[in-house]
Amino acid sequence: MQDTNALVQMAPGPEAAVAEQDDGAPKVVPRRLSNREKAAVVVRLLLNEGADIPLEELPDPLQEKLTHQLGQMGLVDRVTLAAVAQEFADALEGVGLSFPHGLAGALDAVNDKIAPATAARLRKVAGVRQIGDPWQRLREVPPEELAEMARAESTEVAAVMLSKLETATAAQLLGHLPGPTARRITYAVSKTANVTPEAVERIGWSLAAQLDQRPTPAFRDDPGARVGAILNQSAAATRDGLLTALDEEDAEFATAVRRSIFIFAHIPERIQTRDVPAILRGVEQPVLVTALAGARTDDDLATVEFLLTNMSSRMADNLREEMSDRGNVKQSETEEAMSQIVAAIRALLDAGAITLIEPNETEG
Numbered sequence: 001m002q003d004t005n006a007l008v009q010m011a012p013g014p015e016a017a018v019a020e021q022d023d024g025a026p027k028v029v030p031r032r033l034s035n036r037e038k039a040a041v042v043v044r045l046l047l048n049e050g051a052d053i054p055l056e057e058l059p060d061p062l063q064e065k066l067t068h069q070l071g072q073m074g075l076v077d078r079v080t081l082a083a084v085a086q087e088f089a090d091a092l093e094g095v096g097l098s099f100p101h102g103l104a105g106a107l108d109a110v111n112d113k114i115a116p117a118t119a120a121r122l123r124k125v126a127g128v129r130q131i132g133d134p135w136q137r138l139r140e141v142p143p144e145e146l147a148e149m150a151r152a153e154s155t156e157v158a159a160v161m162l163s164k165l166e167t168a169t170a171a172q173l174l175g176h177l178p179g180p181t182a183r184r185i186t187y188a189v190s191k192t193a194n195v196t197p198e199a200v201e202r203i204g205w206s207l208a209a210q211l212d213q214r215p216t217p218a219f220r221d222d223p224g225a226r227v228g229a230i231l232n233q234s235a236a237a238t239r240d241g242l243l244t245a246l247d248e249e250d251a252e253f254a255t256a257v258r259r260s261i262f263i264f265a266h267i268p269e270r271i272q273t274r275d276v277p278a279i280l281r282g283v284e285q286p287v288l289v290t291a292l293a294g295a296r297t298d299d300d301l302a303t304v305e306f307l308l309t310n311m312s313s314r315m316a317d318n319l320r321e322e323m324s325d326r327g328n329v330k331q332s333e334t335e336e337a338m339s340q341i342v343a344a345i346r347a348l349l350d351a352g353a354i355t356l357i358e359p360n361e362t363e364g
């Protein structure tokens with residue numbers, strides 16, 4: 001440890017008590033310090049040793065009291081310093097569990113562990129002025145949602161938001177804004193030089209409070225994705241009939257549903273050739289043979305050829321032989337087998353093992 005004389009300001013202070021030992025030699029005993037004084041000594045010691053103490057997370061009154069106490073400490077002798085450090089170390093060793101500070105800290109600790117509706121209600125109870133950094137929470141919001149918030153705010157507030165975000169996120173946010181709006185906000189950044197930290201914090205808490213005021217959606221996916229997932233598992237005749245009816249009722253919604261549909265016939269245009277072996281490993285051989293042997297439409301036959309081309313030649317030859325031996329396959333059995341292959345693909349997508357090619361992309 002560094003010289004402890006360097007830990008404190010060299011200013012006059014109360015002297016340590018002196019007592020006589022049995023042999024008559026003087027013995028220095030620790031000064032009697034209040035808890036606030038001990039806290040100041042510990043903070044000064046840790047800062048001197050290069051520790052990163054998040055003092056900014058303390059409530060403002062405690063920060064002020066600590067700062068005033070640091071300025072009043074003066075000189076602390078080695079014996080007192082050692083006694084305070086030992087008491088602090090003993091207190092740390094005796095800690096079995098540490099809980100967050102206040103309701104806001106507790107909400108951060110149980111984030112994603114309690115119901116969203118309950119979390120939103122408790123955040124309202126906690127109030128706008130909370131402990132912590134509101135901008136950290138805002139940095140976790142998708143850029144498209146931040147863009148919606150920026151459009152609803154004044155140009156000056158949006159400029160502060162842009163300045164507090166990570167560079168990449170800020171660039172994505174601007175990409176979701178109309179050109180004139182993005183230019184006004186970008187120019188307004190030049191006017192933020194004299195904005196005070198207090199104002200930035202108030203803006204952050206105000207924006208974070210808007211997140212709590214949003215209604216919690218009952219469904220994770222949008223309506224088009226939900227209907228598309230259902231039609232993925234439906235028979236072809238049922239799927240085509242419902243899509244035709246949706247076209248007549250709401251063409252825009254029908255288009256959204258079609259974007260969410262992924263069926264056996266879509267495999268050649270949406271699946272990377274390198275992912276075919278992984279998909280086939282998740283499908284039982286009899287199911288694969290049934291799907292391939294029962295293909296009748298041009299699109300389904302194109303999928304059969306795509307799969308056979310992108311597997312080992314020996315496996316492809318074996319499958320062709322089994323397909324020939326299988327003969328005619330009922331349409332219901334074919335559709336069920338194709339649905340199982342699509343389900344295997346969906347499982348790999350959910351696990352992040354593969355990704356689909358977007359309709360406008362070409363495989364690289």
